[in-house]
Amino acid sequence: MNAPDAKASPGQAITPDQIKRWGPTWSRRVGWLLAHGLWNTRVIGGEHVPRTGRLLIAANHTGIIDGPLLHGVIPRESHIIIKEEMFSGVIGFLMRNAGQIPVDRRNGRAALQTALAMLNEDRLVGVFPEGSRGRGDVKATKAGIAWLAVRSGAPVLPAAILGTRPSGKKPGHIPHPRERLTVVFGEPFAAVDPEAGIGRAAVSEAMGRIQTRLSDHVHGSAAEYGIPLPDSTEI
Numbered sequence: 001m002n003a004p005d006a007k008a009s010p011g012q013a014i015t016p017d018q019i020k021r022w023g024p025t026w027s028r029r030v031g032w033l034l035a036h037g038l039w040n041t042r043v044i045g046g047e048h049v050p051r052t053g054r055l056l057i058a059a060n061h062t063g064i065i066d067g068p069l070l071h072g073v074i075p076r077e078s079h080i081i082i083k084e085e086m087f088s089g090v091i092g093f094l095m096r097n098a099g100q101i102p103v104d105r106r107n108g109r110a111a112l113q114t115a116l117a118m119l120n121e122d123r124l125v126g127v128f129p130e131g132s133r134g135r136g137d138v139k140a141t142k143a144g145i146a147w148l149a150v151r152s153g154a155p156v157l158p159a160a161i162l163g164t165r166p167s168g169k170k171p172g173h174i175p176h177p178r179e180r181l182t183v184v185f186g187e188p189f190a191a192v193d194p195e196a197g198i199g200r201a202a203v204s205e206a207m208g209r210i211q212t213r214l215s216d217h218v219h220g221s222a223a224e225y226g227i228p229l230p231d232s233t234e235i
Helices: 023-038 066-073 089-097 109-120 144-152 200-225
Strands: 040-044 055-059 079-083 101-103 124-127 156-162 180-185
Touching: 023 040, 023 066, 023 089, 040 066, 055 066, 055 144, 055 200, 066 079, 066 124, 066 156, 066 180, 079 109, 101 109, 109 124, 109 144, 124 144, 144 200, 156 200, 180 200
Parallel strands: 040 180, 055 124, 055 156, 079 101, 079 124
Antiparallel strands: 156 180
């Protein structure tokens, strides 16, 4: 149960009791309407997403709408880790009640502990391992998702988000109504051997494996469906 008066705001560390477990029930439907009503989103590989059990989804990140789009097309409820700057004003009110997880990108420990609690409840947590919007080519990833995979034992499923920022557009670009977008889900994989333990070596191994698998999936999907990644990382 959530504490009825619990609130999270920018600069205030999130805790598991502040996450609205019921939030994704309604917010996923809003995301679905955005994906399929406002935009024309093609979803490929949705059958690869297990309908129950703990799961980490790792997605590339190029555009401002990637979070709500991913939340809407995942075929089950999800809690996505999103920068805490989004958790202010009216948008922040909606984000908190949507059950999403704010992260302070200077020190993400509280968000990771909260995400781990969600995984330990056999929930789905979405992460953008690159840490910020860019080309979405996954040349590097942050350690947070690897730490979560090692500590929770959750499989990792790669997702390629394509078309949300065409070449020449800035990361704040919002696609036009009915613009064609594509999300491709890969197959889940184990980020690390369970026998590797939970230390730094295991996290490092998991981080390398996640970076490689997600990068290969994104580039392969972009090539297969003819949707190039942006040619600029300009913010």
